[in-house]
Amino acid sequence: xxxxxxxxxxxxxxxxxxxxxxxxxxxxxxxxxxxxxxxxxxxxxxxxxxxxxxxxxxxxxxxxxxxxxxxxxxxxxxxxxxxxxxxxxxxxxxxxxxxxxxxxxxxxxxxxxxxxxxxxxxxxxxxxxxxxxxxxxxxxxxxxxxxxx
Numbered sequence: 600x601x602x603x604x605x606x607x608x609x610x611x612x613x614x615x616x617x618x619x620x621x622x623x624x625x626x627x628x629x630x631x632x633x634x635x636x637x638x639x640x641x642x643x644x645x646x647x648x649x650x651x652x653x654x655x656x657x658x659x660x661x662x663x664x665x666x667x668x669x670x671x672x673x674x675x676x677x678x679x680x681x682x683x684x685x686x687x688x689x690x691x692x693x694x695x696x697x698x699x700x701x702x703x704x705x706x707x708x709x710x711x712x713x714x715x716x717x718x719x720x721x722x723x724x725x726x727x728x729x730x731x732x733x734x735x736x737x738x739x740x741x742x743x744x745x746x747x748x
Contacts, residue, residue, distance in 0.1 A: 656714025658721060660704040660733060661694060666740050668697045669729050673718040675711055677702075681744045701742040704733045 657677040661670045661684055670693060674680035681702050687695040694700075708714040721729060737743065 654711050656708045656711035658706050658708070658714050658717045659702055660721070660729060661699040662701050662703050662740070663698045664701065666701075666703075668699060669726065670694055670697075670699045671718055671721045671729070673711070673714045677705055678744060701740070702744045703737050703740050703742070705743060 654675045656673060656675050657680075658671065658673050659677060659681070661672070661681070662668060672680065684692075684694040685700050689695060706717070708717065721732070733740065
């Protein structure tokens, strides 16, 4: 976003957007009530498409048929993402190279940001912790999504 108002120059992200909208609304001759409504409507329109962090998210673990390699990932659409891994559209990807085609663990989060934080936590953990987590819900290491491969 490019800030057009010198008062908010150098302020990035959501705060910069809010300040820019406030500055531009008050630059126009209107009464205060209409200015506030203008700001609210502009911000609602702008952030309606930017609230990706408010989407639900999923952390998942995939493995190969011998359960020797583990992959921890995060997505907002678990079924779609697992199908992408199984289809091996990108032969150079980690999951394609190591033939990771079994979803053995997943957990849902209300916000994608929480899922990303959890993914980082799992990736920082050792293999034994990941195995214990998988076996706590899936002791047989079965594929939790079976279907279009």
